[in-house]
Amino acid sequence: xxxxxxxxxxxxxxxxxxxxxxxxxxxxxxxxxxxxxxxxxxxxxxxxxxxxxxxxxxxxxxxxxxxxxxxxxxx
Numbered sequence: 001x002x003x004x005x006x007x008x009x010x011x012x013x014x015x016x017x018x019x020x021x022x023x024x025x026x027x028x029x030x031x032x033x034x035x036x037x038x039x040x041x042x043x044x045x046x047x048x049x050x051x052x053x054x055x056x057x058x059x060x061x062x063x064x065x066x067x068x069x070x071x072x073x074x075x
Contacts, residue, residue: 011022
């Protein structure tokens, strides 16, 4: 397994074009991974909601609760 320093050294020793390609590949994979995380979180939240773990609230109630939480001191 390569260390991060080894990977960076190899990347810096690559051509400019290869470095650009590596940057784009890493950015795309990072975006894809983040999208997958968001989708998994959304699915779990919907599953929990459908299972009755949350109660329905009006948008106004949610906004009031959010504003109150912003005014509370952090613990």
